[in-house]
Structure formats: C-alpha cells, structure tokens
C-alpha cells in the first residue's frame with residue numbers, strides 16, 4: 001500500500017489516542033485527547049494532512065481493533081446541521097479544524113420509554129472555532145449547526161453504526 005501524508009498523520013494521531021486511552025480509559029483520557037486535538041488543529045499543516053481537499057462528509061480514518069474507538073474526518077462544503085442526539089453508550093470528541101460550528105447542549109426534560117419518545121430541552125449554546133475541541137461523555141446530548149463550510153475531526157468511543165439511537169422530541 002502506498003503511504004501518503006494523510007495516512008501518516010492519521011496513524012500518528014491514532015497511536016497517541018491509543019496511548020492516552022490505555023493509560024486513562026475514562027473522561028480524563030478523553031480530555032487529554034481533546035487537548036491534543038486542540039494543539040494539532042491550530043497548525044494548518046496538520047489540518048491539511050488530516051482533512052485534505054478530497055475528504056468526504058464522513059471519512060473513517062481509523063478504527064482501533066482493541067479499544068474500539070474510531071477517528072473520522074468530516075468536510076462539509078455548505079451548511080450542515082444535526083438534530084439533538086447523544087452517542088448512546090459511547091462518548092465523542094468534536095474538534096473543529098476549519099469554519100465554525102454552533103453547538104447547543106440539551107438535557108432530558110422527560111426521558112424516553114420503549115413506546116414514547118422523550119423530550120429534550122436546550123441548556124446552552126457555544127461556538128466551536130478552529131482549534132476548539134469538546135468532549136461529550138456517555139449520554140451528553142448536543143446538536144451542531146454549521147451555516148458555512150466546515151471541517152472537523154471527530155472521535156467516537158465505539159463504532160456507532162450498529163447501535164440503536166434513543167428517540168426524543170425538542171421542547
């Protein structure tokens with residue numbers, strides 16, 4: 001396989017995440033990864049290596065075979081927003097690389113049940129600018145809004161593609 005600069009940048013990041021999470025698997029290790037991403041993404045050469053021009057909306061850069069965490073690169077060419085959500089039994093780190101994300105945190109007003117979607121309400125809104133990285137621990141509800149082009153690195157504690165999401169309505 002041809003080794004390219006993005007591969008090297010992603011594998012270096014993966015190795016450092018692996019070390020930090022092995023030493024501290026809980027929120028402390030995640031906070032250290034967020035600090036690492038903040039530092040990395042303030043340097044445009046790292047941004048260009050991790051999220052080059054041909055990056056798609058959701059590219060998996062790395063999945064750890066042992067710890068299960070996944071590193072994604074996202075590049076949105078226009079506005080992009082998501083409804084409030086948590087990451088189920090997983091945690092996630094959002095690290096802004098280009099452009100700006102307006103993030104709103106939510107809390108459960110009425111928890112969901114098997115039959116009825118729950119209700120969630122906003123608690124605070126803040127901006128993620130290049131170099132800002134934020135940890136969302138298990139169950140932390142959030143909704144990103146992006147009004148212009150953006151790039152980000154996102155790390156999930158586990159592969160979420162096979163996990164059922166909770167249901168809710170906003171109030």
Ligand SMILES: [Fe+2]
Pocket residue numbers: 085086087092142
């Ligand atoms: Fe999320």
